Amino acid sequence: MSxxxxxxxxxxxxxxxxxxxxxxxxxxxxxxxxFVQPLGKPVTGDKAEKLEQFLREHLNFLVRQSKNRNxxxxxxxxxxxxxxxxxxxxxxxRVERQTYQAEGSEYSNIVCHFDGITDELIVMGAHYxxxxxxxxxxxxxxxxxxxxxxxxxxxxxxKKPQHNLQIVAYTLEEPPFFRSNLMGSxxxxxxxxxxxxxxxxxxxxxxxxxxxxxxxxxxxxxxLLSLFYPSTGNFLALIGGLKxxxxxxxxxxxxxxxxxxxxxxxxxxxxxxxxxxxxHLNYWALGYKAYMLTDTAFLRNKNYHETSDTIETLxxxxxxxxxxxxxxxxxx
Numbered sequence: 001m002s003x004x005x006x007x008x009x010x011x012x013x014x015x016x017x018x019x020x021x022x023x024x025x026x027x028x029x030x031x032x033x034x035f036v037q038p039l040g041k042p043v044t045g046d047k048a049e050k051l052e053q054f055l056r057e058h059l060n061f062l063v064r065q066s067k068n069r070n071x072x073x074x075x076x077x078x079x080x081x082x083x084x085x086x087x088x089x090x091x092x093x094r095v096e097r098q099t100y101q102a103e104g105s106e107y108s109n110i111v112c113h114f115d116g117i118t119d120e121l122i123v124m125g126a127h128y129x130x131x132x133x134x135x136x137x138x139x140x141x142x143x144x145x146x147x148x149x150x151x152x153x154x155x156x157x158x159k160k161p162q163h164n165l166q167i168v169a170y171t172l173e174e175p176p177f178f179r180s181n182l183m184g185s186x187x188x189x190x191x192x193x194x195x196x197x198x199x200x201x202x203x204x205x206x207x208x209x210x211x212x213x214x215x216x217x218x219x220x221x222x223x224l225l226s227l228f229y230p231s232t233g234n235f236l237a238l239i240g241g242l243k244x245x246x247x248x249x250x251x252x253x254x255x256x257x258x259x260x261x262x263x264x265x266x267x268x269x270x271x272x273x274x275x276x277x278x279x280h281l282n283y284w285a286l287g288y289k290a291y292m293l294t295d296t297a298f299l300r301n302k303n304y305h306e307t308s309d310t311i312e313t314l315x316x317x318x319x320x321x322x323x324x325x326x327x328x329x330x331x332x
Contacts, residue, residue, distance in 0.1 A: 051320040058145035063135040084169045088112040091155035102182040107171040109184045114165040123202040127173030137311045142209030185279030202290040206278040209314035210301040219299045221273040233300035238265040239292040258328035
């Protein structure tokens with residue numbers, strides 16, 4: 001081999017090494033790994049049976065109404081709100097109905113309060129409305145059922161949360177109100193801002209019921225991400241913005257040892273498609289740290305905003321796991 005060819009190969013090897021190092025750094029920055037004990041053990045026995053039973057009961061009520069719970073079917077939406085309010089009332093320290101007007105009708109957020117050891121506040125929430133005329137079992141019946149069970153488990157387990165906790169069921173997350181100041185989450189976030197609340201973080205529980213073990217079942221908004229995340233849609237994703245880079249590690253450290261489902265995270269600017277597609281966007285807009293916990297929605301679940309988003313497509317055992325992970329996060 002000539003000296004000239006040797007130099008070219010040496011340069012190519014050097015560039016390949018640099019590229020590999022850059023990709024490794026990008027992957028570390030995106031995934032922001034934490035080194036904690038292994039994944040937790042699955043919920044079993046009577047506790048698992050009760051969790052699944054109650055999750056199914058919540059979902060059945062939400063999806064079996066004669067008219068879907070969208071902004072146009074106000075009676076159905078109000079029935080869902082009353083059901084949530086009654087369920088919270090059985091378990092929370094106190095319950096608040098936060099009402100407001102939108103296009104001439106009255107809509108309500110339902111807020112469950114748990115008093116913590118410190119005055120700092122944590123908010124966990126899920127929206128209970130649906131897009132159009134469909135059941136919305138995963139979007140976002142799964143999130144609502146999960147936070148209802150979270151409230152029950154906190155009560156049953158009896159351990160006081162470390163921080164003041166609000167578990168919120170939001171209205172009007174879906175179009176035509178999405179990205180407007182009439183979203184229930186905007187109304188709630190704005191109320192915290194007016195009170196100058198010390199908010200540690202907000203967590204949006206957005207579609208947590210759909211999983212697949214099929215190879216290639218997971219898509220990504222950018223092709224590069226497929227180099228760093230699984231191709232199989234059987235994990236949870238924790239989404240944060242760039243300013244949440246440090247705190248997201250705290251959340252993962254609490255969640256991972258209490259989850260059976262693998263958990264991956266990403267800190268990304270909002271322009272990446274899907275990163276801000278839920279109620280956490282309004283807390284970002286008002287300067288708060290906020291996150292989304294999700295099964296990745298349309299990037300995995302092809303029933304998204306379709307009539308096929310039914311209760312039969314959900315994995316209730318994995319949803320039980322999500323409840324217990326959120327419980328660990330809520331009380332610590």
